[in-house]
Amino acid sequence: MNVPSSPGPLTAKDYASDQEVRWCPGCGDYAILKAIQRTLAELQAEPDKTVFVSGIGCAARFPYYLSTYGFHTIHGRAPAIATGIKLANPELDVWVVSGDGDALSIGGNHLLHVLRRNVDLQFLLFNNEIYGLTKGQYSPTSRPGTRSPSTPQGSLDAPVSAAAFALGAGARFVARSVDTLQKPLPEVLRRARTHRGASFVEILQNCIVYNDQVFGDITDRAVAEEAQIHVVHGQPLVFGKDRGKGLRLRPGTLELEVVTLGPGGPGEIELLRHDETSRPLAALLAAMAPPDLPMALGVLYCDPAPSYDGQVWEQMAAARSNGRDRDLDRLLRGGHTWTVPG
Amino acid sequence: MNVPSSPGPLTAKDYASDQEVRWCPGCGDYAILKAIQRTLAELQAEPDKTVFVSGIGCAARFPYYLSTYGFHTIHGRAPAIATGIKLANPELDVWVVSGDGDALSIGGNHLLHVLRRNVDLQFLLFNNEIYGLTKGQYSPTSRPGTRSPSTPQGSLDAPVSAAAFALGAGARFVARSVDTLQKPLPEVLRRARTHRGASFVEILQNCIVYNDQVFGDITDRAVAEEAQIHVVHGQPLVFGKDRGKGLRLRPGTLELEVVTLGPGGPGEIELLRHDETSRPLAALLAAMAPPDLPMALGVLYCDPAPSYDGQVWEQMAAARSNGRDRDLDRLLRGGHTWTVPG
Amino acid sequence: MEGSAALEGANSSNRTLESAVVRFAGDSGDGMQLTGSQFTLATALAGNDLATFADFPAEIRAPAGTTFGVSAFQINFGAREILTSGDALDVLVAMNPAALKVNLADIKDGGLVIADAGAFTDKTLRKAGYDTDPLEDGSLAAFRLLKLDVSRLTLEAVKDFGVSKKEGLRCRNIWALGLLYWMFGRKRQATVEWFERKFAARPEIAMANIAALNAGHAFGETAELPAEIASLVVPPAEIAPGLYRNVTGNDTLAWGLVAGAQFAGLNLAFCSYPITPASQVLHVLAKLKDYGVLTFQAEDEIAAVCAAIGASYAGSLGVTSSSGPGIALKTEALGLAVAAELPLVVINSQRAGPSTGMPTKTEQSDLYQAVFGRNADSPLVVLAARSPADCFEVAVEAARLAVTYMTPVMVLSDGYIASASEPWKIPDVDAMPRFPARFETEAAGFQPFRRDPVTLARPWAVPGTPGLAHRIGGLERAEDSGEVSYDAANHQRMTDLRAAKIAGIANDLPEQAVELGEPSGPLAVVGWGSTYGPIYRAVSNLRARGLEVAHIHLRHLSPLPGNLGELLGGFERILVPEMNRGQLVTLLRSAYLLPAEGLNKVTGKPFKIAEIEQAILERLEATQ
Amino acid sequence: MEGSAALEGANSSNRTLESAVVRFAGDSGDGMQLTGSQFTLATALAGNDLATFADFPAEIRAPAGTTFGVSAFQINFGAREILTSGDALDVLVAMNPAALKVNLADIKDGGLVIADAGAFTDKTLRKAGYDTDPLEDGSLAAFRLLKLDVSRLTLEAVKDFGVSKKEGLRCRNIWALGLLYWMFGRKRQATVEWFERKFAARPEIAMANIAALNAGHAFGETAELPAEIASLVVPPAEIAPGLYRNVTGNDTLAWGLVAGAQFAGLNLAFCSYPITPASQVLHVLAKLKDYGVLTFQAEDEIAAVCAAIGASYAGSLGVTSSSGPGIALKTEALGLAVAAELPLVVINSQRAGPSTGMPTKTEQSDLYQAVFGRNADSPLVVLAARSPADCFEVAVEAARLAVTYMTPVMVLSDGYIASASEPWKIPDVDAMPRFPARFETEAAGFQPFRRDPVTLARPWAVPGTPGLAHRIGGLERAEDSGEVSYDAANHQRMTDLRAAKIAGIANDLPEQAVELGEPSGPLAVVGWGSTYGPIYRAVSNLRARGLEVAHIHLRHLSPLPGNLGELLGGFERILVPEMNRGQLVTLLRSAYLLPAEGLNKVTGKPFKIAEIEQAILERLEATQ
Ligand SMILES: Cc1ncc(C[n+]2csc(CCOP(=O)(O)OP(=O)(O)O)c2C)c(N)n1
Ligand SMILES: Cc1ncc(C[n+]2csc(CCOP(=O)(O)OP(=O)(O)O)c2C)c(N)n1
Numbered sequence A, B: 001m002n003v004p005s006s007p008g009p010l011t012a013k014d015y016a017s018d019q020e021v022r023w024c025p026g027c028g029d030y031a032i033l034k035a036i037q038r039t040l041a042e043l044q045a046e047p048d049k050t051v052f053v054s055g056i057g058c059a060a061r062f063p064y065y066l067s068t069y070g071f072h073t074i075h076g077r078a079p080a081i082a083t084g085i086k087l088a089n090p091e092l093d094v095w096v097v098s099g100d101g102d103a104l105s106i107g108g109n110h111l112l113h114v115l116r117r118n119v120d121l122q123f124l125l126f127n128n129e130i131y132g133l134t135k136g137q138y139s140p141t142s143r144p145g146t147r148s149p150s151t152p153q154g155s156l157d158a159p160v161s162a163a164a165f166a167l168g169a170g171a172r173f174v175a176r177s178v179d180t181l182q183k184p185l186p187e188v189l190r191r192a193r194t195h196r197g198a199s200f201v202e203i204l205q206n207c208i209v210y211n212d213q214v215f216g217d218i219t220d221r222a223v224a225e226e227a228q229i230h231v232v233h234g235q236p237l238v239f240g241k242d243r244g245k246g247l248r249l250r251p252g253t254l255e256l257e258v259v260t261l262g263p264g265g266p267g268e269i270e271l272l273r274h275d276e277t278s279r280p281l282a283a284l285l286a287a288m289a290p291p292d293l294p295m296a297l298g299v300l301y302c303d304p305a306p307s308y309d310g311q312v313w314e315q316m317a318a319a320r321s322n323g324r325d326r327d328l329d330r331l332l333r334g335g336h337t338w339t340v341p342g
Numbered sequence C, D: 001m002e003g004s005a006a007l008e009g010a011n012s013s014n015r016t017l018e019s020a021v022v023r024f025a026g027d028s029g030d031g032m033q034l035t036g037s038q039f040t041l042a043t044a045l046a047g048n049d050l051a052t053f054a055d056f057p058a059e060i061r062a063p064a065g066t067t068f069g070v071s072a073f074q075i076n077f078g079a080r081e082i083l084t085s086g087d088a089l090d091v092l093v094a095m096n097p098a099a100l101k102v103n104l105a106d107i108k109d110g111g112l113v114i115a116d117a118g119a120f121t122d123k124t125l126r127k128a129g130y131d132t133d134p135l136e137d138g139s140l141a142a143f144r145l146l147k148l149d150v151s152r153l154t155l156e157a158v159k160d161f162g163v164s165k166k167e168g169l170r171c172r173n174i175w176a177l178g179l180l181y182w183m184f185g186r187k188r189q190a191t192v193e194w195f196e197r198k199f200a201a202r203p204e205i206a207m208a209n210i211a212a213l214n215a216g217h218a219f220g221e222t223a224e225l226p227a228e229i230a231s232l233v234v235p236p237a238e239i240a241p242g243l244y245r246n247v248t249g250n251d252t253l254a255w256g257l258v259a260g261a262q263f264a265g266l267n268l269a270f271c272s273y274p275i276t277p278a279s280q281v282l283h284v285l286a287k288l289k290d291y292g293v294l295t296f297q298a299e300d301e302i303a304a305v306c307a308a309i310g311a312s313y314a315g316s317l318g319v320t321s322s323s324g325p326g327i328a329l330k331t332e333a334l335g336l337a338v339a340a341e342l343p344l345v346v347i348n349s350q351r352a353g354p355s356t357g358m359p360t361k362t363e364q365s366d367l368y369q370a371v372f373g374r375n376a377d378s379p380l381v382v383l384a385a386r387s388p389a390d391c392f393e394v395a396v397e398a399a400r401l402a403v404t405y406m407t408p409v410m411v412l413s414d415g416y417i418a419s420a421s422e423p424w425k426i427p428d429v430d431a432m433p434r435f436p437a438r439f440e441t442e443a444a445g446f447q448p449f450r451r452d453p454v455t456l457a458r459p460w461a462v463p464g465t466p467g468l469a470h471r472i473g474g475l476e477r478a479e480d481s482g483e484v485s486y487d488a489a490n491h492q493r494m495t496d497l498r499a500a501k502i503a504g505i506a507n508d509l510p511e512q513a514v515e516l517g518e519p520s521g522p523l524a525v526v527g528w529g530s531t532y533g534p535i536y537r538a539v540s541n542l543r544a545r546g547l548e549v550a551h552i553h554l555r556h557l558s559p560l561p562g563n564l565g566e567l568l569g570g571f572e573r574i575l576v577p578e579m580n581r582g583q584l585v586t587l588l589r590s591a592y593l594l595p596a597e598g599l600n601k602v603t604g605k606p607f608k609i610a611e612i613e614q615a616i617l618e619r620l621e622a623t624q
């Protein structure tokens, strides 16, 4: 069923399942779905070797809409299930799709561990700063003061930053994008897929029903240029209208500041260049947010290390190279034995 | 029972319960117990208003040995239970005692959330990089290659750094100390207790049975001076024999490097000064480890923000200031009602 | 049968019904819930007894016009006591083809279908999967059909109020409501006032809706409707006098917890994590800070129950709430509450499973989990609510038992009760008994696990109390002193005491009564939870026909009432309708060795009265 | 009674016993476990049947000399079949006062106490809470006492080998072992060789230990021991011929899983989180990577079961393992495995609860949790192992059922089985039946939830298989297609099918046999799990006395064997000894409406044979 039948290269459409998509009209998830289908086509991913695993939430319905293998599991546990899949078969290309509640509320522990272990998979966190599926309660990424059914007077707790958390957990690949950015988003996804090890991608996603426009300060056309910086490894950190602004370290401190370029301002040469392999820089970038600083988008950090599943299988292979592969008798008759004569 | 009976100020001994302490002889937990009892005495903490909450593990037996209120709960969940205690009664002084498995393996999610919420309590993580109570399996803080009953060929996964994790989770107070450092440890504990909000303290603790000397590279008398830096707010970051070394940013980068002071080397003036309120600096300090860099000890980060429990009670008080306190009839007879005549 | 009272005088223009079932169905965006709740209010004010049920799609906002996006509101109202939202529909209001398609099977033969023909276009028909237009192709011949272009009629009615076409069309439901008001002789005043209040800031919207309401009503009065679509009368019911309001189970559960905490003299600490269909309890309580109610949305269900345990430890009434999958996550921590012997109330709004199952559908399948679902011998109290109104009392009872016996109490509600509504006679709370919690304060001779000789409860010694500092935990504790103990005899004693404490609660319960019928006889129908309505109505219908059958309904499931075994022993057969595969049956059979048999329905929907009637008839025939 | 076979010929110097129970007890650091396992080996080589049990303190390394720090190793060995580690002690070796104090109550009247008088100092006596020296104050009059300054004798024996005094004293246990070897006529050779191998790198330690062993032995031979402490003979038992080794339940469970996976043609993916007393299974398997065994220490129990589910989904045999509190955490995910219908094996090494309880103590109190402990109707398979040797077969059976029926299977072990040991006749694995897993590969007509008509199992379509890409999950799935479905009738069918699949497994099980006795009669004693030994021995003892009593022991608890109801119906009374408050009793009573009654012991310790004998006698008297 759902075998892409087109001869020749697969197109984005070939990655769509036959299921009717059931998000609210206008939900940002549609755009992400499109971006992923395009990424899969670009990479010519084999649907039969690709598995999408999700927890529970609006975001987590994702696997139903793809023609790959899919497992819609339970709330918060997708990273653990995905770890099991990867351990059983490291050949599979595994993607985890999760929401801010799924990943950072109930699933925070598994996210921590899948990242620090560096299991070779892509972890996509659709951050809409709200619980969509359960009808709009605030989430761990909601801004303080969020009024929701469970916080009618406004929420009080400080939100967690997804990217900062991922870095603190030891992730080796941390990126961020936006649902509607249909050029940068597939590029980030492609990078994530290409990276060996756990790739963490936060995708800002608009929930049109319960949290509409919560990212308006970043995505509104009027402010986007000034409120977003698209970081590129090795390139200076510039942004804004006509790329007229840049980031540098406030001299003598560990803080970033915005400088205006061009006549009167410093040249690009004084600006920070993005270095994907610098964890401290990634942490500074991850922490930026409007209005003072632009939101950093793109690959904030990428510094590969051996994947957990890869190492596990190396250790297995080494153990099995003794040539006595799986001889049960050897196992059972080892140790101290004695014979009771007949 | 166990009411400290001494007239006048309480001494460290008054904080000991009548229970026989049941750790292995030589366990680092003894030293921590002593340090806490001394801290409590120094602060003249009221035993009846103090609650020690713990999960499960060797470390988690802690509450039994103190004359305060104590709740030895279940594995990993102490932060959640402590949150409930604080929410019910913010007047109580709540300490959570946890091990590296309890806090960072099964309990990682609750630790994340208690820190980001900034519940006003002290969270002490006794990090012995091993599961003591269950007889020596490796833990999420164990170094790669750790041979343990569950990893006989050596562990493969990258450890999580407790302090980096806490910072990534948004903690407002992060400190580190060592079980045997009987001067700095009580000082760190005092600071933690004084800080309003969640105070996270990692205590390197020697498990003499299953992981003896794992911190030898930091604590051995021969190396201690070179391998430890005790950070003090506002003071330059110097360490080593005769305070002959210092830390500075490698020029043009976000990396720390060791410089030798004195004739020929840079003066203290060029060194970084510790700034407790700088999260980027704290992250750099948290990541340091021998042999290249000394282990940072002391208060790495302290930047207070309103506590969650405090704000909850403010919101409650505001809601209750309507003067119609708790009138059930008002609640039940609100909304659309109609009368069926008799 | 409730919901199927025959239409009398079908030819007169003013027929009288004993009860009627009406369902409004349309897209999620069509305002069906609002329509239904206004109709409910008008019906209550007209003196009918009633019960309602809201059926939402699983999707937040499914694409318009799809069958899976249909939202429906059903009301059963009558001149007699109404206990269910009705087996089958007398009237279906279908706002689009999908709504018709999904609900067709539930309409009675000869029932009335009111359809907005203006919404039956090629496109919407295709969306709903119709090849031909059912309004035209004769497929509705079994029903009486009233097709009206409600869309057009509404737009006409609102055209003078300066609302956009889109806003105008949003009043379609209210036009239909107006027609129904005419049909059942309802007063419009309360709805008019509601719109005026609700849209005070946008008077044009209020006026448009009111105009639509009036236009629908006027249409009924003036149009030459076919004779068989006459105006109907459902006379007022005999209802106990008092002040009433319409409530869902989630409302009353929340309020009952507030009342329970107050009666115990405690603050309420409600710690939860959202999950369908339980979340609404959190939402209701989150607005009640001025009642000493603290709500905490935890990071997960484990944190929620643990925070509740912490709150109880510190002297509040800790309560947590979830649905089946979330309750499963709490079971380890429940063991701690059992071991530490702390008060705790756990609400389980059951839904269809296993696993995620069908979150928006109802089921009663967590009874096993409630009674048995913990490691080791970990007895606790289990209660079940039978109806939205009953939730209030059950929540109060849960608080009483938790505080009196220092024990966790699980309350079983379900998806039906959670979102069904019924009129509730607001109780006189001053007359309800108090059960003040007693905090230990006496330091002399204090022992944290010395038990009250009657209740076997241990003292509640709250941190902050001078002189009582002590340590507790989940390791086995020595009798009295509470110190950690691995002593074999102590473990036996403590295990037995924990069991005896819970079992002994049976002595503190009222005797199990018989709802309907004699305390012995050929057949008892035994139920628990939300099967109350259909069982009661089925038994009463058959008793009215002279059949010997009794109805027994349990509130207390652990421990079971002390007299239950004897009571059941008086019946030849015991039939247990359950929305699961026979969980209470297991309890009853093992407790009393009586051949209780199950009548099991696991479809995500409540029993129909007819289903239970039929099962009873079969059993009675077999007996005779 | 096993473990209490009377000493015969007490006056001769060479008495013959049918069986004997010896316990070595000392500080955790005194090497009691090593001593015991060497004694076990020598005993097995001497041809006795035997069973052993290790009893560790809860603390990792409790302070020396304390009662809570006592570590003990018990062995029961005999000239006949041995099924328990013994009710009461014939010989206690007490290395210090605390060891004496803790174990005193278990010694038979007239039993022998061997005490290291050198370790009975003022200080150690005080630590153990003795006011006066029990070796001197006459309080041991009921026993035969052999007090020797083992410490001094050992130091003398090892003084020539250049070991420190501390190292020398560490050989105390081996000196005592030598004495016991003499007493029971054991050969020293295997132990000597073991030391040589073990301390190959430190020959002086090996030599010191060997010298201590020999010295203890020589002491027995040469010292003028009192007449009543003669050398003893326990003749060899009649044991089925074959190759044997001594195994604990955790060993055999682990190996059984390896074998089960191999028989299914799968890799084993064992995902766990450490917890007492289950961890050892992980430890054993972690060393078996060369058997295609992947072990994963997850971050918690939830991750462990989820990783196992993921591994099964991807085509391995996913297994997870824990003890009661950890199993509680897994219950939500077990529901997913039930819903997704994936193979999964869950090992539960039960321990005393509730909550943390007494982690090092045994109990059988998770049967409820296993059978009923999930939200919704979520049936799965439950098996129980009766003894360390039995674990192997049960683990294989679990793999077979999981893979054949695409279902989770829970295996109940317990703290006793986990660390008790007994000789195990190593099976001929080539002769054991295979049950190769069948992965679906056929794309044509593939439907992920189309069931095999016989087993009702769905196909196992593993990611990576060309043409089978499909989506599954925890939402209710349509029959056959597996697509998300909220259809009412479908939910009923799927619920019934899930139940029927598990119930149908009864047809694939052997008929329930009677272990001992006739298939009908006045009394059946029905057990499950580790009560096997004491029940069997009690029943066989009483049958030997001519009493009519049968023993039935269950391996399959869900579903129950098909003929069990009929079988039990043939008995007038049914007695169910359980280390809980009556959980199997609940199952049997509700399934068969038979008046099964419990014999319940919840002390953290196994039943004594005498306890069961007495209960049987009481029932038989009541019957007569
Ligand atoms: C164990 C469990 N707890 C709670 C729920 C209810 N639940 C489903 S999704 C969800 C949160 C959804 O939020 P998020 O992960 O941000 O996803 P979104 O819907 O916003 O995409 C919750 C609380 C559940 N299904 N299972
Ligand atoms: C739910 C649950 N899972 C597992 C355990 C077993 N367990 C007890 S403590 C522990 C880990 C202890 O390690 P750590 O937290 O580092 O404490 P330490 O003993 O090293 O002080 C484990 C796995 C348990 N008691 N409960």
Ligand code: SF4
Residues within 6 Å of the ligand: A022, A023, A024, A026, A027, A028, A029, A058, A059, A128, A132, A133, A206, A207, A208, A209, A210, C060, C061
């Ligand atoms: S509720 Fe929000 S996140 Fe969910 S489908 Fe609708 S718009 Fe999207």
Ligand code: SF4
Residues within 6 Å of the ligand: B022, B023, B024, B026, B027, B028, B029, B058, B059, B128, B132, B133, B206, B207, B208, B209, B210, D060, D061
């Ligand atoms: S096992 Fe380790 S951590 Fe535990 S008490 Fe012993 S030395 Fe301390």
Ligand SMILES: [Mg+2]
Residues within 6 Å of the ligand: A057, A099, A100, A101, A126, A127, A128, A129, A130, A131, A132, A139
């Ligand atoms: Mg979200």
Ligand SMILES: [Mg+2]
Residues within 6 Å of the ligand: B057, B099, B100, B101, B126, B127, B128, B129, B130, B131, B132, B139
């Ligand atoms: Mg540890």
